[in-house]
Amino acid sequence: MSNEQRPENENEQFEHPKGTAIIMAIFLLLIIILWGSVYLIMLSRGVTFYG
Amino acid sequence: MSANTYQLTAKEKRFIGWHFIFAVAALAIGSLFGPFQAMEHAGWNFYDKFLNHFFHSYYEGLTLHGVLNALIWTTFFITGFLTFTMIYGLKRPLRYPKLNALGWWMMVVGLVTAAVPILRNQASVLYTFYPPMKAHPAFYIGVTLVVVGSWIEGYGFYLTYYQWRKENPNTRTPLISFMALITMVMWQIATLGAAAELLVDLIPWSLGLRAGLDPQLDRTYFWWTGHPLVYFWLLPAYMSWYAFLPRQAGGKLFSDSLARFSFWLFLLLSVPVGFHHQYVDPGVPEGWKMVHSLLTYSVFFPSMITAFTVVASLENAGRNRGGKGLLGWLAKLPWNDPSVLAQLLAGILFFFGGIGGLVNASYNINLVTHNTAWVPGHFHLTVGTGVTLTFMGILYWMVPYLTKRPLWCKKCAVVQVWLWFIGMIIFSNAMHVVGLLGAPRRTPLGAAPYIPEEWAGHLLRVGIGGVILLFAVYLFVAVMIGSVLTKKKLSEEPEPPVADSLLDPQTTPRWLDRWVPWLVGAAILLIIAYGPQLVYQISTAQFTSPPFDQIFGG
Numbered sequence: 045m046s047n048e049q050r051p052e053n054e055n056e057q058f059e060h061p062k063g064t065a066i067i068m069a070i071f072l073l074l075i076i077i078l079w080g081s082v083y084l085i086m087l088s089r090g091v092t093f094y095g
Numbered sequence: 096m097s098a099n100t101y102q103l104t105a106k107e108k109r110f111i112g113w114h115f116i117f118a119v120a121a122l123a124i125g126s127l128f129g130p131f132q133a134m135e136h137a138g139w140n141f142y143d144k145f146l147n148h149f150f151h152s153y154y155e156g157l158t159l160h161g162v163l164n165a166l167i168w169t170t171f172f173i174t175g176f177l178t179f180t181m182i183y184g185l186k187r188p189l190r191y192p193k194l195n196a197l198g199w200w201m202m203v204v205g206l207v208t209a210a211v212p213i214l215r216n217q218a219s220v221l222y223t224f225y226p227p228m229k230a231h232p233a234f235y236i237g238v239t240l241v242v243v244g245s246w247i248e249g250y251g252f253y254l255t256y257y258q259w260r261k262e263n264p265n266t267r268t269p270l271i272s273f274m275a276l277i278t279m280v281m282w283q284i285a286t287l288g289a290a291a292e293l294l295v296d297l298i299p300w301s302l303g304l305r306a307g308l309d310p311q312l313d314r315t316y317f318w319w320t321g322h323p324l325v326y327f328w329l330l331p332a333y334m335s336w337y338a339f340l341p342r343q344a345g346g347k348l349f350s351d352s353l354a355r356f357s358f359w360l361f362l363l364l365s366v367p368v369g370f371h372h373q374y375v376d377p378g379v380p381e382g383w384k385m386v387h388s389l390l391t392y393s394v395f396f397p398s399m400i401t402a403f404t405v406v407a408s409l410e411n412a413g414r415n416r417g418g419k420g421l422l423g424w425l426a427k428l429p430w431n432d433p434s435v436l437a438q439l440l441a442g443i444l445f446f447f448g449g450i451g452g453l454v455n456a457s458y459n460i461n462l463v464t465h466n467t468a469w470v471p472g473h474f475h476l477t478v479g480t481g482v483t484l485t486f487m488g489i490l491y492w493m494v495p496y497l498t499k500r501p502l503w504c505k506k507c508a509v510v511q512v513w514l515w516f517i518g519m520i521i522f523s524n525a526m527h528v529v530g531l532l533g534a535p536r537r538t539p540l541g542a543a544p545y546i547p548e549e550w551a552g553h554l555l556r557v558g559i560g561g562v563i564l565l566f567a568v569y570l571f572v573a574v575m576i577g578s579v580l581t582k583k584k585l586s587e588e589p590e591p592p593v594a595d596s597l598l599d600p601q602t603t604p605r606w607l608d609r610w611v612p613w614l615v616g617a618a619i620l621l622i623i624a625y626g627p628q629l630v631y632q633i634s635t636a637q638f639t640s641p642p643f644d645q646i647f648g649g
Contacts, residue, residue: 059414061411063410063422064407066422067406068406071446079457079460082460082463082464085463086462086463
């Protein structure tokens with residue numbers, strides 16, 4: 045860590061936010077599943093082609 | 096009390112408090128009609144049975160619900176909250192308090208002016224007031240006064256900041272004031288569209304000075320404002336999640352730089368996206384819809400920065416409180432604190448609102464959900480919970496701070512938050528599902544003869560969710576009133592829970608505290624995204640559409 049980027053309290057330790065990474069991964073997975081389910085509903089209603 | 100605190104005067108606290116009183120009053124009245132609509136969907140039509148002596152139509156109630164909850168509750172709360180964050184963050188009084196007082200009074204006069212025609216069923220045009228539906232001129236004038244009043248309060252913030260900057264040329268702008276300023280600047284850019292619509296078209300038209308309008312052009316003006324309006328609601332909630340919630344939970348803000356960067360991106364990207372509300376408008380070329388679609392997706396980036404930074408700050412808090420393992424810190428968060436609980440549950444449901452938002456923003460699959468019950472299901476997760484439940488959570492510490500009285504019935508507040516969360520899950524899930532099945536929005540479904548059997552169970556859940564939300568909102572109002580009227584006094588002056596950052600904010604890069612490049616960038620992006628289409632739509636406009644002012648019996 046550079047001198048420019050030091051914690052306000054020099055004795056403070058902070059860990060990498062591993063739990064946050066897990067939560068974000070679950071969120072991304074939910075996005076794919078839920079967005080994909082609406083996409084499949086759209087496909088099930090038929091597709092319109094131009095030309 | 097730390098050296099970082101600042102004492103607001105009693106007069107300043109009163110001024111802020113009056114914003115919240117009007118906000119909560121608007122929420123209390125407006126929220127009455129939401130459950131009536133939900134119950135109407137379930138087949139329990141109180142409009143015809145009991146309310147017809149006072150209210151003329153379903154659409155009068157829907158307009159009251161939308162205007163009071165989406166426009167008045169939010170705008171009054173936000174201007175009050177931003178006033179607090181400007182004064183407390185900069186640690187100085189407003190530069191011209193009379194200017195801010197003028198803005199406040201203009202908002203109050205505007206509210207009353209708009210409310211009268213709504214209550215007389217002369218403005219049942221819903222909160223989007225799309226022409227050619229025509230309202231009484233007082234409605235448009237009132238809405239304009241509310242917006243201009245909020246602008247004037249914003250000018251007061253800018254002048255206060257200017258004075259502070261002169262006195263502190265090398266200091267990073269305190270985070271809460273920085274965020275308040277960006278929120279107000281974004282709002283003032285965003286409302287240029289509504290200002291054009293109201294001042295050039297709707298007010299002269301409603302006064303009979305213009306014969307007709309071009310609804311397509313006015314929809315474009317409206318959605319210039321309409322989508323960033325969502326971010327005007329959201330950014331103060333994000334302010335709380337970034338700058339207050341970590342301290343309330345027992346931790347620190349994970350990254351001051353990421354917080355500031357995300358707010359700059361919201362300023363840049365939240366305005367030039369309006370055409371994603373107009374995917375089915377025939378007068379907007381597909382290419383421009385696609386441009387706005389891509390820009391809408393770009394807003395996902397600062398949204399994810401926000402999600403990451405806020406959750407990482409909470410992880411820091413949970414670990415400070417003894418949490419172990421990958422997710423064990425979650426259980427250590429203070430779930431019994433109603434203010435924290437409200438914001439945590441608001442955030443959880445907002446995650447799902449965000450996913451629905453991505454569906455709405457998608458050019459092709461938007462066609463599945465457009466104008467269906469899915470859309471109100473979606474925005475009750477965003478503004479109805481992500482924003483509203485967070486604002487309730489803020490008031491759970493703000494009211495004791497302003498009044499020096501303890502929160503009345505803390506357990507009631509905890510129950511209230513859970514009721515809102517459960518009621519909204521039931522209501523919103525049912526609205527999403529029935530929307531996917533094709534149920535239209537803005538429709539008194541209880542009176543519709545075409546309801547298929549498969550909608551019935553979902554519409555019942557809409558009604559049940561609405562009833563639970565009704566209890567939740569009035570429990571909130573009861574806690575607010577009880578807290579203001581209680582005779583108990585706190586022995587010490589409460590301290591606003593402003594979070595420190597893990598890193599010293601003075602180490603935040605200087606380019607994240609400079610206004611000109613970001614404002615120029617926002618202007619350029621707006622000109623690119625809207626300029627050609629506005630020139631085209633204005634030059635080809637056909638001001639021929641006659642008004643529809645009797646459509647709802649008004």
